[in-house]
Amino acid sequence: MMKKKNLLFAILFALMSTAAYGQDITVDKILDNYFENTGGRENFKALKGLRMNAKMNQGGMEIAIEILNLSDGRQYQKISLQGNDFMQGVYDGESHWSVNFQSLTPEKSDAEATENFKTTLNDFPDPFLDYKKKGYTVELAGEETIDGAETYKVKITMEPTKVDGKEVETVSFYYFDKEAFVPIAVDTEVQAGPQAGVIQRITQSDYQEVNGFFFPFSLGQGVKGGAMQAITIESIEINPTVDASVFVFPGGK
Amino acid sequence: MKRILTLLMCGVVSMASAQQNEIVLKGKQLYGDMRARHIGPALMSGRVIDLEGHPTNDRILYVGSAGGGVWKSANGGASFQPIFDDHAQSIGKVKLDPKDPDNTIWVGTGEIWTRNSVSVGDGLYKSSDGGVNWEKKGFENSERIASIEIHPENTNTMYVGVLGALWNDNEERGVFKSEDGGETWDNILYIDGTTGCSDVIMDPNNPDILYASMWEFRRTGWSFNSGGNNSALYKSTDAGKTWNKIHNGFPEGKLGRIAIAVAPSNSNILYSVLETEDEKKRGLYKSLDAGQNWELLNSDFGLVVRPFYFSRIVVDPQNPDVVAKGGLFGSISRDGGKTFRNLGFMHADIHDFYFDKKNSDRMYVGTDGGAYRSLDGGTSMERVANLPISQFYQISLDNEEPYNVYGGLQDNGSWYGPSSSPGGVEARDWNVVGVGDGFRVLRHPTKKILYSEMQGAANVWRYDMERLSTKTVQPLQVKGYDKLRFNWNAPMAISEKQPDRFYMGSQYLHRSEDMGATWEIISPDLTTNDKSKQNQSESGGLSVDNSGAENHCTIFTIAESPLNEDVIWVGTDDGNIQVTKDGGKSWSNVTTNLTGVPANTWVYHIEASVHGEGTAYAVLEGHTSGDKNPYTLKTTDYGQTWKSIVTDDIYGFARNIQEDYENEDLLFLGTEFGLYITIDGGKNWSRFENNMPPVAVHFIDLHKKTNDLVLGTHGRGVIIIDDISPLRQLTQEALAADVHFFETAPAIISEQSTFGGTASEMEFVGGNKSNDA
Secondary structure (H helix, E strand, C coil), X not given: CCCXXXXXXXXHHHHHHCCCXXXXXXXXXXXXXXXXXXXXXXXXXXCCEEEEEEEEXXXXXXXXXXXXXXXXXXXXXXXXXXXXXXXXXXXXXXXXXXXXXXXXXXXECCHHHHHHHHCCHHHCCCCCCCXXXXXXXXXXXXXXXXXXXXXXXXXXXXXXXXXXXEEEEEEEEEEEECCCCCEEEEEEXXXXXXCCCCEEEEEEEEEEEECCEEXXXXXXXXXCCCCEEEEEEEEEEECCCCCHHHHCCCCCX | CHHHHHHHHHHHHHHHHHCCCCCCCCHHHHHCCCCEEEEECCCCCCCEEEEEECCCCCCCEEEEECCCCEEEECCCCCCCEECCCCCCCCEEEEEECCCCCCCCEEEEECCCCCCCCCCCCCCEEEECCCCCCCEECCCCCCCCEEEEEECCCCCCCEEEEECCCCCCCCXXXXXXXXXXXXXXXXXXXXXXXXXXXXXXXXXXXXXXXXXXXXXXXXXXXXXXEECECCCXXXXXXXXXXXXXXXXXXXXXXXXXXXXXXXXXXXXXXXXEEECECCHHHCEEEEECCCCCCCEEEECCHHHHCCCCCCCCEEECCCCCCCXXXXXXXXXXXXXXXXXXXXXXXXXXXEEEEEECCCCCCCEEEEECCEEEEECCCCCCCEECCCCCCCEEEEEEECCCCCCEEEEEECCCEEEEEECCCCCCECHHHCEXXXXXXXXXXXXXXXCCEEEEECHXXXXXXXXXXXXXXXEECCCCCCCCCCCCCCCCCCCEEECCCCCCCEEEECCCEEEECCCCCCCEECCCCCCCCCHHHCCHHHCEECCCCCCCCCCCCCEEEEEECCCCCCCEEEEECCCCEEEECCCCCCCEECHHHCCCCCCCCEEEEEXXXXXXXCCEEEEEEEHHHCEEEEEEEEECCCCXXXXXXXXXXXXXXXXXXXXXXXXXXXEEEEECCEEEEECCCCCCCEECCCCCCCCCEEEEEECCCCCCEEEEEXXXXXXXXXXXXXXXXXXXXXXXXCCCCCCCCCCCCCCCCCCCCCCCCCCCCECCCCCCC
């Protein structure tokens, strides 16, 4: 296991020092390496929950985000903005809801969005974990250089998403660094809304150890080829204790 | 130019023989072939109130706008043409005859989303020839018509829902029925003088079943009330003979504005959005038994926000579970109203929807920023690019060649653009110089600097047009003075004598000598400071709505004399006219010298004259207290005495006046229904009709170099009448002569490029000034 503060630096170094890579690499070997390098499959399967505290800066305004995910699918993101907390993307086992930024009242997501969300419940903590049991297909889709790093491009096809009542394939491309075998970018085509067809990219770097697991602490979110919004993870808590009442949809209707 | 002269001369000659004494010229004879040109802009467009489609031809679509008339598309909403240019431009409802939809069109005038700045309508109109000619069919005093329903078989049976007057009690309200195709009308549901019909709809599968929502509402210049014990939802099953409230499942207590819709594909399914006393009971109600019982399904903010502005529900014609509701962003449900999501990105403030009858993925949306079309069920939205229905509050000009027009718009920021441009004035020519609601934009007289603002002077920007940099410069509260009260449409003014001087008005007059960097208060509170008109935090009725739009007891107009910088006029929204002759050291309240004007009538505009230091014009208007008369007075002695210069020739209230710089008797008056001109100092007025719709003219400026008259309209963008100088020469002597040869300035051969612009075929392009000599 490499202990790296700065993955990108290491990747660049690796790129210069070795151009050799296995010709007989398979998707399962990539995933084996990935799970082994980041904490071990069994340990991931035993995870009960994760709490991440993150910060982002938008237009000079610092926004704090608490991201909480439990293995049973319950989750929330708490966005703290100018002294106010906004619960977003909350799932209580039945309803998916968010607080309206204008009225500060909780509102349920529309039925289709909730239905689509429910297809992601089995993706904690990682969609590649037991992907065959989930019925996902995973294949090696080539090799690509991402921000100077050589990567394996892995395609994963998950449960279909519904868009205006019609089923659409859900596909993501993960770019695994050839040296460290961790994904440094994830591309997903936006399926619904005015942005449909756009490729959304998430970049992941600065992997750090937390209780034997390795997580990316530096994220970027944006459109492939466009500007990225930087998100910095400040801390990650394994198996946090949470008050179950925070997930419950508080509104009447 | 030659043709104008010939026509003017013909008019002169023929009139001269008919009149012995004073010669009066009116209307089209007066104006010859002087013609207004429209330069838009259309890129931000303006408020759309109502959308109407054709029952069988999916290429035909109508847009009813807040202040810019009715527009028809024959290409599925790709582009639109105006079809209602001779009548009131504020529209509430457009309806096609179900049996003769190609020819018979009904238009109810008077917009129904009753914000503070709404225009007024003047009745119901019918066209029998597809919109070429229009005939008024009653409801002269209705002010606002919300609904028109026509029996699908017997089209002589019609129902009209009259919302009625916003600012005053009025009996012409409620549900009306005609059985002779609109010739005569019976009021079949009337509550009282403050309660109007906000919707009457017919069950599409049984024309004897009607639903009517009645709304108790009132605006004043300083408050708004939505709701009361008279607001209710009614049903009739006998073609309007009897009506019963259908409130089973509604909460107790007062109700506000009620939205109502029937699913066209299943008459048992009704949707209603209620504004209620109990905040927790607001939201979307659904009935599965044609109104016998109701259940609250959803209280999302997007459904309950600002009921006075957003109370339209539209159900997909084919699928009773697909429901769209107006709101800040527009909401759509695909599960029968249980859950909603926002529609795709559009200009905020969504007022109406239209689903294609056969293909619901094709839909249209009306917003504060024009009309949008979607091909994917409202997910991706595209704005119609040729609807120049922009709503200016004010305009101003500069001295560039060609000169630029500056102005601010309702919910559409502040802009400037050229009066002419190669290929015409198009979207790319306009520059945005402010956000929010825009009002006044003034160009510094000598520097490439302008001032712009947003609502309530929350921001006043000094904008460097070369460096594209901004600095906020609004006056702030200072020790020893009350909290500043700015109008929603806060006044600013510059000086002809001191280019860096900049005025703003709160309840005080603020003066800056350094382009807004520092300010000095140079007056006491110039308003009536009536505390009973300053409770905006309680305004709105059942849904408190304190946006600042009702702020009152504020200065509304400021004018420094072009002849003497120490003479400054101020007019207030609560009816005061104040004048200083010593640069603000002392003030005289000359309000009581006005004659024939009710107390506290809004002083909308004061024009300080170039023809005398003590000469000024005051335009007052009282429509926010229900008084639709025009008031325009002239003083030549600093306000000691005033003389009314309006006549019965003028239809509707007036907001603005512009004097001619050379001929004191030539005046231009901007009214709710268009532009009026006098050539005899106000003894006679004529409406200017040549390509000039009766749109609300909020501001007029006269360009000193070109003599172009430039109008800021609240619904049709910027309209220019090029070179009005021939009107200056229409004196009694000229009129009496057998032949009068007009003096004409030397013609200029333009060297502007003729390479043209970049607009697509579907974009609006404003006309250029004619180069013909």
